[in-house]
Amino acid sequence: MQIVVNGEAQEISRECTVFQLLQDQAVTLIAAVVELNGTILKQEHWPSTLLQAGDRLEILVFMGGG
Amino acid sequence: MNDIIENANTSDDSLLIGGVHLLSRLFLGTGKFSSHEIVPLVLEASGTQVVTMALRRIDWKNPQENILNYLPKNTILLPNTSGARTADEAVRIARLAQAAGCGNWVKIEVVQDQRYLLPDNWETLRATEQLVKEGFVVLPYMSPDLSAAKRLQDAGAAAIMPLGAPIGSNRGLQTKELIRILIEEISVPIIVDAGIGRPSEAAEAMEMGAAAVLVNTAIATAGDPVLMAQAFRLAVAAGRLGYLAGPGERRVTAEASSPLTGFLQEV
Numbered sequence: 593m594q595i596v597v598n599g600e601a602q603e604i605s606r607e608c609t610v611f612q613l614l615q616d617q618a619v620t621l622i623a624a625v626v627e628l629n630g631t632i633l634k635q636e637h638w639p640s641t642l643l644q645a646g647d648r649l650e651i652l653v654f655m656g657g658g
Numbered sequence: 659m660n661d662i663i664e665n666a667n668t669s670d671d672s673l674l675i676g677g678v679h680l681l682s683r684l685f686l687g688t689g690k691f692s693s694h695e696i697v698p699l700v701l702e703a704s705g706t707q708v709v710t711m712a713l714r715r716i717d718w719k720n721p722q723e724n725i726l727n728y729l730p731k732n733t734i735l736l737p738n739t740s741g742a743r744t745a746d747e748a749v750r751i752a753r754l755a756q757a758a759g760c761g762n763w764v765k766i767e768v769v770q771d772q773r774y775l776l777p778d779n780w781e782t783l784r785a786t787e788q789l790v791k792e793g794f795v796v797l798p799y800m801s802p803d804l805s806a807a808k809r810l811q812d813a814g815a816a817a818i819m820p821l822g823a824p825i826g827s828n829r830g831l832q833t834k835e836l837i838r839i840l841i842e843e844i845s846v847p848i849i850v851d852a853g854i855g856r857p858s859e860a861a862e863a864m865e866m867g868a869a870a871v872l873v874n875t876a877i878a879t880a881g882d883p884v885l886m887a888q889a890f891r892l893a894v895a896a897g898r899l900g901y902l903a904g905p906g907e908r909r910v911t912a913e914a915s916s917p918l919t920g921f922l923q924e925v
Contacts, residue, residue, distance in 0.1 A: 598715040623724050624716060625758035632757045650715065652754060654725050656697070657712025657738050658687030658825065658852075658874035 593645040604643060611638035614651070625652050671902065673847060673869055676763060676795030676816050678734065682707045683864065684894045685736065685849065686887075687874025688725055690826075696883060697728045704887035708734045710765055710872065712741070713755050726760075736797065738765040745784035752789050764789060765819065765851075766798040775825045779806040783813060790814035799851050802836035807844050817846055819872065822863065823853025826875040830859040834866075841867045857886075857893035864897025865905065 594601055597613075604613065610626060610633060626633045627650040633641060643649070672679035686706040691697055701709065711725050729735070737755035742748035745768060752764040766789070768781040782798045783806065789796045795816045800806055802820035810818055820837050823829035830853060831837065841848050847869030854860050855876045863871050873890055880886035 598718075623726055623758060625713070625754050627754060632754060634757065652713050652758070653716045654711045654737070654755075654758065654760075655714045656688035656691055656694070656725050657740055658689045658710055658872070 593643075595643055595645065595647040595649060597649045598651060608643050609639055610641045610643060610649070613643065613649075614638065623653070626650065627652070671898070675797075675847060680707050680734075680870075682891075682894075683870040683898055684860070684890055685710065685851075685870055685872040686877070687711075687872060688729075689874055690878035691883065692878075694723060694725060694728045697725070698730065699884050700877060700887045701730065701733070703884045703891065704877070705891045707732075708736050708763075710736045710738050710874070712738055713751055713758070714741070734763060735760045736763045736765050738767045738799075739785070740767045740769070742768050742785075743770050743778075743781075744768065745781040745788065748781070748785035749788050752785075752794060753792075756794070762793060763795040763797065763816075766796060777801055777821070779803060782806075783809050786810055786815050787813045797849065802833045802840055804836075804839055804843055807840050811844055811846050815846060817849050817869065818844055819849045819851035821852040822850050822859070823855075825852045827853055828855025828876055828879075829853055830855055831862060834862075837863070837868070838866055857889040860890055861893040861897035861900070864894055865900045867901050870894075 593606060594603055629648050672681055673683055682705045684704055684706050685708040686701060686704055687710045688697055709729055737760045739748035739751040742751055748766050748768050756762060766782050766785045768778045768785060769775050770778055777799050779800050782800055786796050786798050790813055797817045797819055798810050798815050799819045807818050820840055823832040837850060849870040849872055850863040850868045851872040854871055854873050860871045871894060877883050877886045877890060
């Protein structure tokens with residue numbers, strides 16, 4: 593099924609949680625912040641949140657900035 | 659040298675923002691450094707306590723390590739809302755930063771103009787009003803304008819951050835007179851943000867009575883960023899001491915420093 597991650601369409605397997613998606617991308621170690629369909633998804637809910645077709649996910653991290 | 663820094667950093671002269679007594683009046687941005695590894699060295703040399711950073715979409719192909727991992731534990735994090743073009747976008751970014759565990763300080767930055775990156779004071783005010791209501795300690799980056807600054811103050815901004823010159827331009831205090839007026843008329847701390855390119859310009863801002871300065875490009879793009887961080891630390895402390903000491907009156911004509919009596923040619 594297809595979801596949109598950071599503005600780009602992405603194909604994922606069914607029964608995938610937010611946590612698994614991040615794990616697949618090897619970014620669980622980075623303190624990321626996730627927004628699912630416009631709502632902030634707290635880290636404690638990543639493992640229990642199943643992604644649905646058409647979900648829009650924003651995954652953000654802190655970078656250097658002034 | 660250290661005595662000078664210590665004198666300017668006594669607790670008697672701390673800067674109170676958001677309930678925190680800051681001993682350093684130099685805020686630092688973390689953008690544009692050649693590597694993350696140099697950031698903690700720069701922070702240490704600068705003596706800074708407040709550090710800005712930005713929130714961005716993760717780059718899947720090239721996942722960089724989080725900048726937060728390079729900041730000392732006791733650093734006060736001041737995430738900016740750079741990338742926001744409207745108040746709503748700034749509010750969204752502030753909430754995300756808070757959710758990421760960054761605390762409740764936020765630097766509002768709302769910009770539509772891509773050439774000079776000048777902030778939109780109107781949208782900045784709207785974002786400030788909303789985020790203050792939500793309990794954030796709000797530090798708005800703004801174009802130095804007295805009416806806008808008063809409205810930001812009334813909205814509950816913890817400090818006002820007027821620009822000295824466009825972001826990253828290293829052109830110094832181009833807006834000096836407007837900043838001077840803000841310092842005179844606004845009661846919350848005025849922190850000069852953006853444009854400061856040389857330690858002498860930071861000292862000048864502090865001498866005028868600015869509460870603090872925020873520096874990024876001037877240090878990040880210096881030949882030796884660690885040495886430049888130290889230079890800014892001294893300049894900010896010196897400027898602050900100069901302000902506290904109360905500079906003497908300016909005059910058009912000379913006034914002799916040496917006694918005008920007892921010259922050799924007198925009979």
